[in-house]
Structure formats: C-alpha cells, structure tokens
Amino acid sequence: MEAAGRVLAKPLRASTAVPPFARAAMDGFAVRARDTFGAAPTNPLALRVTGESRVGRVPERRVVLGCCHRIATGAPMPRGADAVVMFEHCRELRGGLVEVEVAATPSENVGAKGEDVRAGEVLLGAGNDLLAHDIAIAAALGLRRLSVARRPRVGVLSTGNELQRPGRRLRAGEIHDANRPGALAAVALAGGAAVDLGIARDTLGAVRSRIAAGLRRCDAVVVSGGSSAGARDFAPEAVASLGRPGVLIHGVAMRPGYPVGLGAVGRKPVVLLPGSPVAAALCVEEFVLPALRKMLGTGEKRLPRGALVRARAARRIPGAPGLTTFARVVLVERRGGLAADPLRTSGSGILSSLVRGSGLVVIPSSKEGIEEGEEVTVRLLRPRASGPDWDGGG
Amino acid sequence: MEAAGRVLAKPLRASTAVPPFARAAMDGFAVRARDTFGAAPTNPLALRVTGESRVGRVPERRVVLGCCHRIATGAPMPRGADAVVMFEHCRELRGGLVEVEVAATPSENVGAKGEDVRAGEVLLGAGNDLLAHDIAIAAALGLRRLSVARRPRVGVLSTGNELQRPGRRLRAGEIHDANRPGALAAVALAGGAAVDLGIARDTLGAVRSRIAAGLRRCDAVVVSGGSSAGARDFAPEAVASLGRPGVLIHGVAMRPGYPVGLGAVGRKPVVLLPGSPVAAALCVEEFVLPALRKMLGTGEKRLPRGALVRARAARRIPGAPGLTTFARVVLVERRGGLAADPLRTSGSGILSSLVRGSGLVVIPSSKEGIEEGEEVTVRLLRPRASGPDWDGGG
Numbered sequence: 001m002e003a004a005g006r007v008l009a010k011p012l013r014a015s016t017a018v019p020p021f022a023r024a025a026m027d028g029f030a031v032r033a034r035d036t037f038g039a040a041p042t043n044p045l046a047l048r049v050t051g052e053s054r055v056g057r058v059p060e061r062r063v064v065l066g067c068c069h070r071i072a073t074g075a076p077m078p079r080g081a082d083a084v085v086m087f088e089h090c091r092e093l094r095g096g097l098v099e100v101e102v103a104a105t106p107s108e109n110v111g112a113k114g115e116d117v118r119a120g121e122v123l124l125g126a127g128n129d130l131l132a133h134d135i136a137i138a139a140a141l142g143l144r145r146l147s148v149a150r151r152p153r154v155g156v157l158s159t160g161n162e163l164q165r166p167g168r169r170l171r172a173g174e175i176h177d178a179n180r181p182g183a184l185a186a187v188a189l190a191g192g193a194a195v196d197l198g199i200a201r202d203t204l205g206a207v208r209s210r211i212a213a214g215l216r217r218c219d220a221v222v223v224s225g226g227s228s229a230g231a232r233d234f235a236p237e238a239v240a241s242l243g244r245p246g247v248l249i250h251g252v253a254m255r256p257g258y259p260v261g262l263g264a265v266g267r268k269p270v271v272l273l274p275g276s277p278v279a280a281a282l283c284v285e286e287f288v289l290p291a292l293r294k295m296l297g298t299g300e301k302r303l304p305r306g307a308l309v310r311a312r313a314a315r316r317i318p319g320a321p322g323l324t325t326f327a328r329v330v331l332v333e334r335r336g337g338l339a340a341d342p343l344r345t346s347g348s349g350i351l352s353s354l355v356r357g358s359g360l361v362v363i364p365s366s367k368e369g370i371e372e373g374e375e376v377t378v379r380l381l382r383p384r385a386s387g388p389d390w391d392g393g394g
Numbered sequence: 395m396e397a398a399g400r401v402l403a404k405p406l407r408a409s410t411a412v413p414p415f416a417r418a419a420m421d422g423f424a425v426r427a428r429d430t431f432g433a434a435p436t437n438p439l440a441l442r443v444t445g446e447s448r449v450g451r452v453p454e455r456r457v458v459l460g461c462c463h464r465i466a467t468g469a470p471m472p473r474g475a476d477a478v479v480m481f482e483h484c485r486e487l488r489g490g491l492v493e494v495e496v497a498a499t500p501s502e503n504v505g506a507k508g509e510d511v512r513a514g515e516v517l518l519g520a521g522n523d524l525l526a527h528d529i530a531i532a533a534a535l536g537l538r539r540l541s542v543a544r545r546p547r548v549g550v551l552s553t554g555n556e557l558q559r560p561g562r563r564l565r566a567g568e569i570h571d572a573n574r575p576g577a578l579a580a581v582a583l584a585g586g587a588a589v590d591l592g593i594a595r596d597t598l599g600a601v602r603s604r605i606a607a608g609l610r611r612c613d614a615v616v617v618s619g620g621s622s623a624g625a626r627d628f629a630p631e632a633v634a635s636l637g638r639p640g641v642l643i644h645g646v647a648m649r650p651g652y653p654v655g656l657g658a659v660g661r662k663p664v665v666l667l668p669g670s671p672v673a674a675a676l677c678v679e680e681f682v683l684p685a686l687r688k689m690l691g692t693g694e695k696r697l698p699r700g701a702l703v704r705a706r707a708a709r710r711i712p713g714a715p716g717l718t719t720f721a722r723v724v725l726v727e728r729r730g731g732l733a734a735d736p737l738r739t740s741g742s743g744i745l746s747s748l749v750r751g752s753g754l755v756v757i758p759s760s761k762e763g764i765e766e767g768e769e770v771t772v773r774l775l776r777p778r779a780s781g782p783d784w785d786g787g788g
Contacts, residue, residue, distance in 0.1 A: 001575065001578055001579060001582065001588070001590075004578075004579035004582055004583055005582070005583055018569075019569055020564060020569060021566075021567070054555075055554065055555055055556040055567070055596075056554070056555035056556030056557075056567050056568055057555075057567050058566035058567045073669075074554075074556060074569075074669065075556075075567070076566070076567045131579075131583070132576050132577070132579040132580035132583055132675070132678070133576060133675055135575050135576055135578075135579035136572040136573065136575055136576025136579070136671060136675060137572065138560070138575075139560045139570055139571060139572045139574075139575035139576065140569070140570050140572035140671070141560075141570065142558075142560050142561065142562070142564065142570045143560055143561075144560045144561035160449065160450070160468075161448075161449055161450035161451075162449040162450030162468060162469075163450075164536075166532070166533045166535075166536050166537055166538045167536065167537075167538035168536070170414060170536065172415075172452035172470070173415070173449075173450050173451050173452045173469070173470045174450055175412075175413055175414060175468075175534070176533055176534050176535065176536040177533060178530040178531065178533045178534035178745060179530065180533075181395065181529050181530055181532075181533035182526050182527060182529055182530025182533065183526070184395055184398075184529075185395060185398035185525075185526040185529035185530070186526035188395065188398055188399070189398055189399055189525070189526060194395070196395075202449075253716060253717045253718060253759055254717055254718045254719070254720065255714045255717040255718070255719045255720070255742075256720065256741070256742030257720070257742075258717065274742070275467075275468065276741070276742040276743050277530060277534070277742070277743060277745035278722075278739075278741075278742040278743065278744060278745055278747060278748060279742040281526070281527055281530060281745070281748055282720050284526070302700075303700065303701065303702065304698040304699065304700040304701060305698065306696075306697065306698040306701065307697065307698060307700065307701035307702065308697065308701065308780070320649045322647060323647045323648055323649040323652065324647060324648045324649070325648070325649045326648065326649070326650065326651070326676050328672075345672075347650070347670070347672075348649075348650030348651075348668070348670040348671070348672040348673040349670050349671060349672065350672060351572060351671035351672055351675070353672060354672060354675055365647055386702070
C-alpha cells in the first residue's frame, strides 16, 4: 500500500505464476473433455459425480473415465479433468449422475496455470508509476515489498527583502511570498520531497549561505527571485561561488519565463526562477519537474493517466451487444498515427491486461464492436510520453 | 503545503488585494506621466531625481512637478507618480538629473493595486483540487490555512476461503488476494482514506460482522468477491441484514463487471465487487471512485490535469516571434466544440491567470500567434468534466 503513487525502481519480475494452478473459470462440472464428445441436448451423456472441487481446497481425487467432479469458479481443477461444463448445460439426475448436454473441448472454461502471469516474466519496467492495478498484481504475486525510487529532495528558497511569510501581517511595501509555496507544492505533488529553505534577504552572503545549506541537504535547489539582471540579484554569483559548473544557461526563449537560469553545483541541478509569479510557476513546470522526473527515473514529458488519445483500431475489437465493453488495448506507433491493438485475453481474470495495456477503449452497448481501422478514443491506463501535439500550439 | 493535493471545501475568497499596492512593473524612473509628454529621442526632457523607491520599503517622499524617483521592479510607486519610464529610455546626467527620451502614458509600466486579485473576489470554488498554483495564490493572499474536504473513509473487505495475504506462503488451492490491495490503492490515490477490513471467510456470519465493523468505521464499504450468485456469496444477504436500503442494483450491463452490486446501509454506500480481478478493478474505477469524488465534492468524471484538449481560438492569441509563448486560456463550450479564450492579463505578474485559466496554449517560437478560429491544443491546468468522447468508443 505504501508503494502506491511511488515510482518503481527495479523491474517487477513475477516470482510465481498467476494463477498458481489450473482452475475452473465457471461453476459446473469438471470433466474429461473426450468423455463428452457427441453430447448434445438431443443426446445427453451421463457421467457419475465422484467428487467436489472447492475454492481454496486441493481436490483429493482424480477424475476417471465416465466420471466428473462438481466444481466452483476459481477452484483448482482435479487431476484427470481438462474442461468444465457449465451448470446450465447439465441436468442432475438421482443416484449421483449428471447428464451433460454439450460436448466440451479440452481446456474449455479452464484457466490455465500462469495464464495471467508466467513465472519469471517482467510485468512492469523501472521508472513506471505504481498505480492501483500494479499494486493489485504485485499482491497477486504475493509480494509484500516493492523497490521504489527515493523521493528526490528538492529545496526551494525565495529571495527578496519585500517578501513576508503567509500568516504574517504585511508592513507597507511588503508582499506575501507566493513562489516558494507554489514550487514546494508542485514538487510534492510530482513525487518529490519538498524542502523549505525559507526566505533570504537580498544580500550575497544571505543568498549564498542559504543555497549552500540547501545543496548540503537536497538533491536539487530552486531559487526564486534571483535570476534577473538587476543589482539585487545575487543568485548567479552565489551559485558560481559554490562550485562548478555554476549557471550554464541564463535566459531561455520563452514567455513568460525568459530570465530563468539553469545550472548545477557538482551534479546537483540548480534552477533560478524569475521573480514574476507566472514565470516562476511555468519554469517550475518546464524545468524543475522534468529534472525531478529524470531523478525519479520516469519519462520527462507525459500525458497523465486518464487522458484521452485518438487512435485507429489495429484489429477488430469485439463488443458485447447490450453491454458496455471495456477493452484493454496496447497503443502502437504507426505511420500516420497511433494504433490501438486489443490485448488477447481469456477474460476478466487476466489482471495483467490492466498493467500491460496502454489504455481502455469503451465500446457502447449499442455497438457490436469496433472495426479494424475505425477511429477510437483510448482512455490511458498509465502516463505516456506525449506526441508531437504536446508542444505545438498550432 | 499540507493542503496541496486536497480538495477545497469552501470557496477561496480573497481576503486582500494582490498586489496590495501599486508597484513598478519595470526597473526605471517613477514619473508624473504628464511631465514626460512630448519627450522623444530627438527631444529629451530633463527631470530631477529626488528619491528612490526600493522593493520592500515605503517611499518616503512624494514625486512633484519636474521630478522623478529611481524605482526597481516590484517596488511601491511613490505618491504623485503614475508611470514608470524604463532605464533603457533614460540617460542619467550629472547633478541628479535624468533625461527621459519617451513620453509615458499614465499607468504605463505600473502594476495597479489589486490587478491580480481584487479584495473580496472568489478565486476558486469549493470542490476544486488544490494544485500548486492554487497554493501559490493562497500564499500570495497571506493565507496560512485552507478549508479542505475530509478524506472519505472507504473500507475494503475481501471474502473467500482461497485468499491469502501477500507475503504468506500459499497452500495448495490458495491464491493471493489482489482485489483488496488494488482497491485500497485506488482509494488512496484518489484522495480517500483507505481502511483495510481484511479477508473474511466464506460464511454469512464472518462476512456480515466484517461489513458491520466497516460501516461503523467508514463512510463507505467495498466488498470484493461476494457479488455473484453462487452459493458462497453471502454479501448481499449480509448487507440486507444490516439496514435499509441494502443492495439496490445487482448486475450492471457492462463487461467485465456484470455481477457488481450497488447499494447502501443508511446513507453509506456499499459496493459489492465481482471476484474476477479485472472486473473488480474496473468496478472500482466506475463506481467506487465516482462515489468517493461525490463525497469529496469534486465532479464525477474528469479529464486529469495535463490532458490535451482540442479547441478553436475564440480570439487571436498573440505569440512572441522568437519566444515560445505560454498563453493562459479559458475553455468555453460553443456549438460545434470548445473555444479557447485567452485571458487578458497585464503580463507575467498575474498569478490568478493560472488559477482561473482552464489550460495553456503553447505557441511555438516560429509562430506570430494563433488566429481567431484556428485549432489549438490546450494543455489542461485543472481537471475538467469530460466531453461526449469520454464514454464513446466509436
């Protein structure tokens, strides 16, 4: 549970098969399929019920020629049996006999061992956010612990003689500091550990000592209000005095946000935010959060879970008339756009389809399915690197 | 900081104006605009520098006829002055004189008191997620506390003799419980307080007493594995015995997820999840999380922050050639789709534009702007009720 919302640090490899044994996918009778060959409503075949397979129990007996076991959905298949005939296709007679009215094919209504997850396979790569479905599959694997990325510590300092903390009365000429609380909140919401470095007065010594303290405690330092070229702006000099390489980029061709400064002390990134609050907030999103995501090991720019993406069906996606169908699809890049390829699963028992799938296609109950090549809306199951639309406003 | 990621419970009303005083938007000289009328590079006008206005200080003197004060960006405007002439348009002479080479218009390069937020106005309604920009504007208002919605307590119970907790060795026929950890994670990630009600054995007494305990401690109860019609499924009966109305809906026309049960005991919702893990996970998303969001006061179905939405520009959105421009827009429903209306702001000081705006339009540096009616991609600044595409797969 504590791993939910964190980032996976090592690939999630299946320690065991899921399910760990072959089991019934329906309530019914576990049979030897060949014993039912030829059965039909007009030609029912009688089998002797010699046992019962219950959920959570190992079946004690073997199913032998001409016999069957009563079985519940999820119960382990008894040895000898290779198919399940649903109750609806059986008629119970007296004397421990049952009439089977359909022929079963081998493995019909049986969930094979490992059909969801095979032992040893990698389900999720490092750098993925751990979402609810991932926690569920980790639980299905019996895992109690997952390796997650440490939350990078990002320190945020504001500089300015005019700045006052929230809750304090303003003296004439003062304003409340907004950039530091905003940046701290952005870091925390993006999965970092936000470290408040306070407000420094506008002197080189004060700014330098606060940045130095931040670099000792944190993996990255953000300074608000010290990036422009005015006389009061000591941050670039302070950073340069603390170690190489210092400020590497001062000024980025964006509006707002032009005066932003990007650099490092040793391997620790330092971002100098413009003092103007919109510029500061956008530079947090454009520079601080991507650095944070890089430290976490996730991709840099991403569409969030739940975003909608247009794609074309790579194959027919079957629906169920009368039911709203939630199909799990994998998105594949194709010339001319994205293709949504439905995952082949044996049904609603395949939890890994929610971990491996890129998204859901919701087919309305009025449709029989989506035809190959038809355009669909995919609701993303996981964050995703965004396409060329991301930055292009036009 | 603790409010980040929570849901606002009461409208956020501005207690004070932001900024709390008129201030310089540029470094330069604070002047009486009328004293500069007629100034030009070929006709510079000389003014006497009689003071300095610094950031965080109250200017002591008044600017009188023929005089000006040196002023820094963000410093309060001295009384008497109504415009700022940028340094670039001034030439300092000896003897405390400065030559002004352009005519200033009244309020030029001045940020008016309350231009970002007027005292008393409502910035954000109840039920909104508190995002980083909201925390920043609350800080700008000097607020130390925000009223947030209590996290609804959602209890999750699994039922089944075959279920084992993660970390425990499986005995033959057993499986690890995945639905309960998955539902708990989903609740926690959606802003609820997840309460683990454990695993109940398949008896009416065990299921009933666990649900009863959950109803005492929680605002809603989710039961996994007790919704189908098999002999082992005691959850509907248990719910019915605990109070009215009981299970109201048993079976929803969806696949997977058909056997889901929806009901309540008193006013507390109860959701009976199918045991099949994909069905359970989807029913959590389709029924449990919307109920949670309703209790939190947020909208039920939402596109997440960061999702991309297509819209048409309601007016021209100016860019800045050579700079990537981040325009804040409000999305408005129009016949035939969404319109993106750019917020009129005086520049990068207007933090409220990130709180009031629906999203950002990113204009590439190669474009001069977006023309009225042109199609644009809007990156959402806040979650948003989704359009008709959400459910329609076709």
